[in-house]
Amino acid sequence: MAEDSIHRRHFVLLFLLSLFTLSTYPAMARHLPPGSTPSPATAILDVSATRAQALQALSFAPSSHQPTSHLLPHSHSSTAAAISLAIHSRDFLPSSAAHRHPDYKALTLARLRRDAARVRSIAARAALAVGGVAASDMKPVAEDKVAPIAAADSIEGPIVSGTSVGSGEYFSRVGVGSPARPFYMVLDTGSDVNWLQCLPCADCYQQTGPVFDPSASSSYAPLSCDSSQCRSLDASACRNSSSTEAAFASDGGEASCLYQVSYGDGSFTVGDFATETLTFGLSDPVSGVAIGCGHDNEGLFVGAAGLLALGAGPLSFPSQISARSFSYCLVDRDSSSSSTLLISAGAAQFGEASAVTAPLLRNRRLETFHYVGLTGISVGGQMLSIPPSAFAMDESGAGGVIVDSGTAVTRLQGPTYTALRDAFRAGTASLPSPSAWLLFDTCYDLSSLTSVEVPTVGFHFPGGKELRLPAKNYLVPVDDAGTYCLAFAPTAASLSIIGNVQQQGIRVSFDLDNAVVGFSPNEC
Template sequence: MDNNVLLLFLFFLLILTSSAAATTSHFQDLNVEETIAATKLKPTQTPKHLQEEEQEEEKWKVKLFHRDKISSNAAAKDHQTRFNARIQRDLKRVASLLHCLNHNRSYSEPEAAFGSDVVSGTEEGSGEYMVRIGVGSPPVYQYMVIDSGSDVVWVQCEPCDKCYNQSDPIFNPTHSASYTGVSCSSSVCDQLDTAGWGCHEGRCRYEVSYGDGSYTKGTLALETLTLGRTVIRKTAIGCGHWNQGMFVGAAGLLGLGAGPMSFVGQLGGQTGEAFGYCLLTRGTGTSGSLQFGRQAMPLGAAWVPLVRNPFFPSFYYVALSGLGVGGLRLNITEDFFRLSDLGEGGVVMDTGTAVTRLPTLAYEVFRDAFVDQTTNLPRASGVSIFDTCYDLNGFVTVRVPTVSFYFSGGQILTLPARNFLIPADDVGTFCFAFAPSPSGLSIIGNIQQEGIQISVDGANGFVGFGPNVC
């Protein structure tokens, strides 16, 4: 063969190889068999047997547990039952956020009837991820729900006039050497929102209501918390004497919001207003992690801007600018995701919401692009809030297009396949894990966050993704 012909042949072969590699990079494999197998939970030890010595050894770091690991009855339920319960909790959470963030305008999410009334102390309570923290001196270890959209730290307390069932003994402040009630004249009490708060016998009172009908009421106190090997003194916590309806056996809630009364806000300079978390991937049987301080800021992360909403400063908004499917950015204007001057719209990162919500028109373009690139997969009927599902029964793996978030500043987050195509049952029905919202508010939920190392740098105004999975 002539050398020129040979060189020309090799040149075209290189182009074809590069083109194939580029095309392949815009698709990824979803292991169907492995994902379905992971929906079958094994019986777990009861919380009583998850000992404190299992805590992370690193300073300022604790393990994160999914509710299915904490709940003694979760393993006895089939995946479809747990899936349905997760969606009903999600509907209530989203309705609550929209009610709050849309200036208390009335809102009714489609299929809201899918939910059920809150029943105190049952498996239907709120809370997806929990940490185990010591309260008081000596420390009494309690499971607490983490919530990036909440600003108050609280636990149920004796005497309990109204309490739901929890896994651990209810905290008794009279047994703690470090418990101090907060007076009404204290500057700490002044930081509470005045609406619904008050004074009783000179002590500062607090009250928090949640969108699913749950609430906690009691007195504000300063107390010592033990986080792994770290002792944090004089933390303002709510000591709840009247509590309703929450938390799958958890004792209370660890607010991680951006406000001054959250755990992050109270730590302040001790941790540089920084924390990071890894939400464990469903079905892996592993624990996630929650870490505070600058050491939680990994090198090589994709950093995207936080957007402050002066009307709702507790929430973490991010500057999302677009969406992509199969390596192509879609024709969706950034205006869909912009926070208005009146504090409306925008994109909230929320650990308490499961399914990412997008404004309806943006969602439809996004969904249709995904459907157009998955015509080789057999479709299934919609399930609950999901209108795009597939029958993958009998498949070992399937090839699916990549799904990406585009952020202001040029950063792109491409999701693992398991974070956007999820099993709705244990026989092969998988659904595109996004949903439309008639509101202008978008929410990036925990399904899309799972397995990704996420860091919040509150001092400098950034959220980091990666660089490693977790």
Template sequence: MEGILLLCVALVMIISSGITGTATTTYPDFQQLHVKQTIDASTNKLYKEEKEEEESGGRWKVKVVHRDKIFQRASHNNSKSTSSNHVFHARINRDVKRADSLIRRLLGNNTNDQLGVNSAKDLDFGSEVVSGMAQGSGEYFVRIGVGSPPRSQYVVIDSGSDIVWVQCQPCSQCYHQSDPIFDPSRSSSYSGVSCTSTVCDRLQNSGCHAGRCRYEASYGDGSYTQGTLALETLTFGRALIRNVAIGCGHMNRGMFVGAAGLLGLGGGPMSFVGQLGGQTGGAFSYCLVSRGDVAAAGSLEFGRAAMPVGAAWVPLIRNQRAPSFYYVGLSGLGVGGMRVPISEDLFRQTELGYGGVVMDTGTAVTRFPTLAYEAFRDTFVEQTANLPRVSGVSIFDTCYDLNGFVSVRVPTVSFYFSGGPILTLPARNFLIPVDDKGTFCLAFAASGGGGLSIIGNIQQEGIQISFDGANGFVGFGPNVC
């Protein structure tokens, strides 16, 4: 044993790296999980944070919030149940559909060419990231401006999607969103894309109506958006990004309730990151605040200046079957400071592009292939034999009754990445509350098929994560949020 790490409200993350030749950082075998959690449900702070901008080192940072935070404000005028049970089950139901949709997308082959955006060189900017979990849409939101003059809108950030879109007037079918629906007729910078444009040709599902390019995007739970492709100005803090290809959705349905649309951050050329191209070097960084802290906000930054010094860098792996996804090399898992006996082959891509490990902001719960998950889970159960077990909840089969406990001693959980880095998670990133009765569950599950592993946003929370697309790396740390 190397000691005990206290984990209360502050996040704890230990990263050791063998890539740079630095000495390996030691980490404890056990942590204390703080069971009694307090949540600041104040909504006044949200309005203040929406207006805050931060400039640091020549880059603009915008805030990221979890969807729970938006719902705290909306719930005052909504009779829908806001209990922990309702929120949890709604989230897991969405998450199951999300994970299934990622697996199904591997059956297709989505390739596109690079787009360009008319904007300043060496662009560095960002936004706050917030969450809107119980609103019925993606897990994390950012606040951006759309059009000229800019209309503030919440959009879902999605590292597994390649399209940017918002609901638009006239709207033949739209879901409820927190802000007024965007009206392109009131924007001086809105410009529809013609059917003959090369931009239209690069859409995976494009069509033509009255000489204008039509787009369509569907999601795993039956949600979809359809409308007109356009070039528009987006505003992040004080940074104006002109001629961004966005979908102006006139017919939309599904899980995006609360947000105005979606900001695709995937690896393909039609994503926001892909359209910026060399102007930011495919570089962006985010920090997702804990789902339980509705008074806090994370951040999303774009540009080379957002790349941190001192991070543990892991190579990105390309998959031609799914160029939008960010794959990383995972070699193994650790529990209590000991490596679980799992074959590395379970985490590798096949020659046909199946399997592998994807990092995804839109999936909450991390999934592993069944054999890997069962070995990992069984090891965790062996090291928590002193904790009272209860029946599984939803997709979680490893749960504990911690009612009455102030804190408990739990083994650490670690990801072993190919090349040497080890990411040891904070306790609240893997043992999470699922109701108001003190039930906590191990926040991992077996993947539904295809051998795909997904590192979800619960495990990413509180950790600075940076993507360096130009050089092909993803970094963890060194900062926490």
């Protein structure tokens, strides 16, 4: 009996010790050699690799003979059912060399200034839109079925980051007009109106390559004020005379449509609203696309020729061609490599079994944005105590969570951010922590480390699904000295935003038919 009692006491002690170890393990940030395996509650940040990659954005020098006027770049392989474009990071466009930053701290400061302007713009739009809407006015995207793509079965192309060339973080090269001429355009899931700078310029900012000349395109056609596209504009006007007699005559003498798009950062574009033919890589040209021809363009858009809108409104490019799905993968902002944007007439393909799916929602008061049904956040494998209402959209259209390609740092409601930050700090108590760094209040001095084990961060969706983020998607370098910060921030806006830092290296797919958004890690 005594022996049994001793065994029981030993068992109880071992059990209690195991509970203590499990409960405290996430709070232990460890300095690990490369190749070490983390625990399920932790992830390894390769400090050496991320610091080395950060230097690419500072040292990138495009070839002096890099083409700017030839036909379009070779796209990734596409089928008759898809249009593909290459996506590039903003700091690796040809114009980036002319806007070189002296060090990585200066580059980060420029990015954060753009990001703050972006968030102000989204917050202002949300504030204006919400209020007085019934619950019946909010419904999943699936209730609005779309017709098959008429002009082209699908479109695919490369994506580039747009941080150093104005407002916009990722870019693709798009052919505009007949014959097609290539232009770098911002890819923006938070915009609905496509536009580019046009001659004659009342005020045009500096861009990569020549400004588009509509008189040199046989497919350019001004839209009349009574056209459905003009009526779909939030801000439009009419005029009874055109800047060119020929353009007015080709419009049958009808009043021509003018557009204006303003952004919360003070940027704006004003000009003629027209239809034009767009070409994407090796895909067939897409004709009759409504696009703004901007003669007066001011603000942060330095470098890009214009913007390709990927929002959910009726004038965005996917909406105009009745795409059934589209997807993109955003490369690391400090990487010179590219990935692809794919717009398809077919259903979304979510890749490997590791893909995480979630509800894709629509806000009738703010139809531009792509809302996702987020239910929770975990740190170190433990769910945070956050009420579901923190992520929900209410009957007025306020709240909710959007997935945005133009916002860099994920913004969360104040209490939600505080819960995440405090849990992360508890799991990194052993790391040297310098003072706050501008937007970021949780930073670490990792200058003496080659790698470090930190708590995992995961987004949770209905059905118990979790998107566990790579460590480099939430702990990012901010200077040349080895300072890293937690890339989340609080917001006073009514909605939360999943930014592009958290999306890097993950294919984000929007199934517009079935109201599903998919996140597929390592599917770029």
